[in-house]
Amino acid sequence: MSKRGYISRYLLILKKLKAKPFCSYEELKSYIDNQVDYLQMRDDTLNIGFSKRTLQRDIREISNIFGIDIEYSKSEKGYFISQSETENMNFQRMIEAFDMFNSLNLAQDLTPFIHIEKRKPQGTENLYGLLHAIKNKFQIKFSYQKFWEDEISNRIVEPYALKEFKNRWYIITKDSKDNSIKSFALDRLTNLEITNKTFLYPGTYNIEQSYRYCFGIISPNDEEPQDIILSFDPFQGKYIKTLPLHDTQQILVDNDDELQIKLKLCVTQDLVMELLSFGDNMKVLKPDILITEIKTAHEKAYKQY
DNA sequence: GCGTTAGTGGCTGGTTGAAA
DNA sequence: TTTCAACCAGCCACTAACGC
Numbered sequence A: 001m002s003k004r005g006y007i008s009r010y011l012l013i014l015k016k017l018k019a020k021p022f023c024s025y026e027e028l029k030s031y032i033d034n035q036v037d038y039l040q041m042r043d044d045t046l047n048i049g050f051s052k053r054t055l056q057r058d059i060r061e062i063s064n065i066f067g068i069d070i071e072y073s074k075s076e077k078g079y080f081i082s083q084s085e086t087e088n089m090n091f092q093r094m095i096e097a098f099d100m101f102n103s104l105n106l107a108q109d110l111t112p113f114i115h116i117e118k119r120k121p122q123g124t125e126n127l128y129g130l131l132h133a134i135k136n137k138f139q140i141k142f143s144y145q146k147f148w149e150d151e152i153s154n155r156i157v158e159p160y161a162l163k164e165f166k167n168r169w170y171i172i173t174k175d176s177k178d179n180s181i182k183s184f185a186l187d188r189l190t191n192l193e194i195t196n197k198t199f200l201y202p203g204t205y206n207i208e209q210s211y212r213y214c215f216g217i218i219s220p221n222d223e224e225p226q227d228i229i230l231s232f233d234p235f236q237g238k239y240i241k242t243l244p245l246h247d248t249q250q251i252l253v254d255n256d257d258e259l260q261i262k263l264k265l266c267v268t269q270d271l272v273m274e275l276l277s278f279g280d281n282m283k284v285l286k287p288d289i290l291i292t293e294i295k296t297a298h299e300k301a302y303k304q305y
Numbered sequence B: 001g002c003g004t005t006a007g008t009g010g011c012t013g014g015t016t017g018a019a020a
Numbered sequence C: 001t002t003t004c005a006a007c008c009a010g011c012c013a014c015t016a017a018c019g020c
Helices: A003-019 A025-042 A052-066 A089-113 A124-136 A234-242 A269-276 A288-303
Strands: A070-073 A078-081 A138-145 A152-165 A168-175 A181-185 A189-198 A226-232 A250-254 A259-265 A282-286
Touching (some): A003 A078, A124 A152, A226 A288, A269 A288, A282 A288
């Protein structure tokens, strides 16, 4: 069997148990047989078998490879994924990626109907190296080119964490030059070098807490979060209700005229850019500093015509 | 074509939990 | 406490894929 075959089987097991916990071996077998019938119609190299012994080995391998534990409940007479795993974002992403991978593979003859976004690689080839450096607290060196500058600068930083925002990966670091927290997009980072020099992770620094009131990736440093009140027209409001701008989003008014929401965030450049993208479908009601920023930006844009 | 490797299925004994 | 059913894991043989 090809490697794709048994990896597909692992993911089918996870997918089934996520959708329906406490499946017996027979239920899993039936599900996998059905799925494999369909996959094999498109790819006859996918010769996937599934005996009880194979399931036992798969459970062990899934734990080794993906770190996801599958247990058996005697009272429910079935296998299940431990609850904490199904809530794990990595797990959700893995299942999504698998679905996407299989769909695109199966749909090669449907190419005219699938339009993939053409974008630059995300720089994920450095993920392993960066994770190694974060885990072992090694300083890193790299070359970096900002969007708004042609010049490439060389950086030496202490890597703290990786963060994703709008389909881009960033490394959160402390810059040795000025000791401030900075983020760098992986797709603009080159010549990565992991040094032998170790650093001490500041005990008081908590990345989750630090970015709690940030819209995107720009570090707030010492800035305090503010109450932000926005009013959207009803059409845009529907999108905002289904795709909230931030975890702190609360609905204040929801009627035929507007959707009014409150956010608790630091006013950073990435938040301003996001709000500007709504154009005249959104109005900032609070705070004054943000109203001024948005007004100035719209006025500048108006004067260009 | 041949040898090696890895995945799989089946058999078997040990373990565990529920029921009598 | 004993019995039974089901799972788990070790072992071995088979087979397909892969490299030379």
